[in-house]
Amino acid sequence: MLEYALKGSKKYWVWIFFLSAIILIGVYFYSRQFGYGLGITGLSRDVSWGFYIAQLTFLVGVAASGVMVVLPYYLHNYKAFGKLTILGEFLAIASIVMCMLFVCVDLGQPLRIINIILYPTPNSILFWDTVVLSGYLLLNVIISHTVLEAERKSLPPPKWIKPIIIISIPWAISIHTVTAFLYSGLAARPFWMTAVLAPRFLASAFSSGPALLLIMVFIIKKITKFDPGKEAIKELGLIITYAMCANVFFILMEFFTAFYSSIPEHIRHFQYLYFGLDGHNTLVPWMWSSAILAIVSLVLLLIPKYRKNEKILVWICAAIFISIWIDKGLGMVVTGFIPTPIGKVVDYSPTAPELFISLAIWAIGFFIITVFYKITLSLRRELVT
Amino acid sequence: MNNNRRKFLKLAGLAAIGVSAGKYIDIIAKDTAHTTSPADSISTKQFTSVNVDAKNRWAMVIDLNKCLVEEGCTKCISACHKTHNVPDIGNLKDEVKWIWKENYENAFLDQENYYMKKALKDKKVPIFCNHCDNPPCVRVCPTQATWKREDGIVMMDWHRCIGCRYCIAACPYGSRSFNYIDPRPYIKEITPDFPTRTKGVVEKCTFCDERLAEGLEPACVEACTAKAMIFGNLNDPESNVRELLKENYSIRRKPGLGTNPEIFYLV
Numbered sequence: 001m002l003e004y005a006l007k008g009s010k011k012y013w014v015w016i017f018f019l020s021a022i023i024l025i026g027v028y029f030y031s032r033q034f035g036y037g038l039g040i041t042g043l044s045r046d047v048s049w050g051f052y053i054a055q056l057t058f059l060v061g062v063a064a065s066g067v068m069v070v071l072p073y074y075l076h077n078y079k080a081f082g083k084l085t086i087l088g089e090f091l092a093i094a095s096i097v098m099c100m101l102f103v104c105v106d107l108g109q110p111l112r113i114i115n116i117i118l119y120p121t122p123n124s125i126l127f128w129d130t131v132v133l134s135g136y137l138l139l140n141v142i143i144s145h146t147v148l149e150a151e152r153k154s155l156p157p158p159k160w161i162k163p164i165i166i167i168s169i170p171w172a173i174s175i176h177t178v179t180a181f182l183y184s185g186l187a188a189r190p191f192w193m194t195a196v197l198a199p200r201f202l203a204s205a206f207s208s209g210p211a212l213l214l215i216m217v218f219i220i221k222k223i224t225k226f227d228p229g230k231e232a233i234k235e236l237g238l239i240i241t242y243a244m245c246a247n248v249f250f251i252l253m254e255f256f257t258a259f260y261s262s263i264p265e266h267i268r269h270f271q272y273l274y275f276g277l278d279g280h281n282t283l284v285p286w287m288w289s290s291a292i293l294a295i296v297s298l299v300l301l302l303i304p305k306y307r308k309n310e311k312i313l314v315w316i317c318a319a320i321f322i323s324i325w326i327d328k329g330l331g332m333v334v335t336g337f338i339p340t341p342i343g344k345v346v347d348y349s350p351t352a353p354e355l356f357i358s359l360a361i362w363a364i365g366f367f368i369i370t371v372f373y374k375i376t377l378s379l380r381r382e383l384v385t
Numbered sequence: 386m387n388n389n390r391r392k393f394l395k396l397a398g399l400a401a402i403g404v405s406a407g408k409y410i411d412i413i414a415k416d417t418a419h420t421t422s423p424a425d426s427i428s429t430k431q432f433t434s435v436n437v438d439a440k441n442r443w444a445m446v447i448d449l450n451k452c453l454v455e456e457g458c459t460k461c462i463s464a465c466h467k468t469h470n471v472p473d474i475g476n477l478k479d480e481v482k483w484i485w486k487e488n489y490e491n492a493f494l495d496q497e498n499y500y501m502k503k504a505l506k507d508k509k510v511p512i513f514c515n516h517c518d519n520p521p522c523v524r525v526c527p528t529q530a531t532w533k534r535e536d537g538i539v540m541m542d543w544h545r546c547i548g549c550r551y552c553i554a555a556c557p558y559g560s561r562s563f564n565y566i567d568p569r570p571y572i573k574e575i576t577p578d579f580p581t582r583t584k585g586v587v588e589k590c591t592f593c594d595e596r597l598a599e600g601l602e603p604a605c606v607e608a609c610t611a612k613a614m615i616f617g618n619l620n621d622p623e624s625n626v627r628e629l630l631k632e633n634y635s636i637r638r639k640p641g642l643g644t645n646p647e648i649f650y651l652v
Binding site: 036037038039041042043044045046048049103106107108109110112113115116118119121123124125126127130182186187188189265336337340341342343344346 | 477478479480481482487490491492494495512521524525526527528529530545546547548549550551553554555556557558559562563564565566567583584585586587639642643644
């Protein structure tokens with residue numbers, strides 16, 4: 001089926017070469033990091049996880065969100081999502097690949113990564129994260145390949161794939177739950193140690209992931225003849241609305257607990273994020289932007305007139321994606337370390353090499369999505385003609 | 386089947402049961418080691434690794450009244466860092482340190498009082514790995530590159546560590562350092578008896594396991610001329626550390642987290 005990815009318009013190839021160029025720049029910077037060490041990043045003794053791990057956290061959410069189109073279609077037989085499920089699964093595959101790459105570039109000794117398998121350690125959540133992420137990748141590769149192959153032969157998908165698809169639904173929930181457990185089980189970091197972290201992760205994932213999917217659907221709708229149908233877009237908008245409500249609700253719960261209890265070790269992290277602490281306020285403008293985008297988009301979503309207007313919906317989706325990316329991909333991880341366990345406020349900002357390496361991994365993700373979507377859409381066009 | 390062979394198999398079977406039962410006794414003994422005297426606990430020596438005696442529970446008492454009587458003293462730090470080839474990188478970002486001095490209010494974040502004794506409030510407190518009885522760093526490590534020895538020392542395997550830094554996130558005391566860059570150019574004078582580390586691995590105090598194996602006290606204890614650092618065996622009721630803890634009021638860092646630190650401070 002790969003041959004479909006090798007035939008394309010000029011625009012397609014320009015995009016492919018653009019992504020490849022970004023990837024090559026990232027490879028160059030990674031080779032420098034590989035030689036010099038993680039000292040090339042903005043990470044420090046006190047803030048020892050940063051941009052890489054935050055991207056991992058955000059993208060696990062995007063990967064898990066594929067379930068938001070898979071579940072209605074396969075469990076509730078909701079036919080309108082028929083054209084979207086495979087796009088959701090491909091988005092999941094690309095996101096998991098990005099997640100794994102972000103873990104790899106964050107390791108001090110990447111060549112020793114095999115030690116996780118050589119010395120399996122069930123008491124480490126990182127071990128389980130490796131297990132669930134690899135499992136989810138495998139499930140989605142099998143499912144998408146089998147379903148697409150059946151589509152090519154104009155046959156219904158084989159019966160044995162159904163139970164595998166059903167397994168992939170709770171599995172999607174598990175990847176983001178386990179990722180939340182990486183953080184929420186650490187007594188050393190009061191900012192992360194909250195039982196609402198996993199539900200909050202899921203809620204933010206189920207709004208930001210489908211938002212990204214919708215943006216991509218709008219883009220391919222514009223440049224190709226692909227149309228998922230008005231109803232699918234409308235329903236996806238509704239799913240995003242529910243998830244975003246839950247997400248904002250959970251964030252407000254965090255605020256209440258921290259500020260009403262007034263325990264310094266809890267409250268100081270929130271102060272750092274939204275007001276700055278001891279003169280350190282790098283994240284303050286970001287977090288307020290995130291909050292404003294979240295509130296504005298939620299209000300617009302709640303008004304059916306705007307939600308059902310596709311031209312407005314695409315901007316709402318962009319706002320939600322950016323808002324949650326700031327929340328999870330910038331604020332969440334770093335603030336666990338600030339202030340430090342001995343009460344010091346140490347700033348962190350990613351360096352240029354760190355950003356270029358991250359950008360390259362995102363480009364790899366978009367490369368995978370582009371190729372997979374191209375294959376799917378070319379195949380479908382051929383079947384029609 | 387001849388008689389001898391049957392006898393041998395029987396014995397081997399019994400021995401196998403014995404070994405596995407021994408392991409359980411070992412676990413039980415470890416759990417109760419703090420409350421019962423070592424004479425009561427069953428000998429577990431045969432199940433432990435070389436040079437590690439599970440009857441021992443190494444700990445340290447730091448007498449803050451004696452520490453830093455001499456203004457700006459850093460003898461323990463220099464001794465430790467020299468013995469263990471800890472680099473002096475010179476910037477806060479890439480810094481590696483095994484033992485250092487911190488303000489009282491930072492070392493004991495949740496035990497600060499507004500109007501406490503001035504001498505104590507202004508005190509710089511030596512802090513390092515607490516060798517917790519219930520170490521969160523060991524719990525999270527995905528490769529068992531950090532583990533707790535039978536005698537309580539939390540160890541590091543610099544050849545197995547993949548540099549994920551999960552242990553740093555899990556440590557409530559900030560005791561761990563990561564080699565963000567190659568540390569070797571920053572070691573002033575290399576001590577040949579001790580390994581240097583490579584970039585990309587985590588390191589921390591190991592209670593001088595290499596010196597304990599030779600029957601020596603940790604380097605910081607030896608270097609402290611004020612005799613403010615006292616090292617000993619918590620499981621021995623007659624030991625110097627047990628005597629000090631019995632006679633004095635002591636505090637530990639963040640005891641509420643249940644990590645059970647084995648470094649005690651007399652205030």
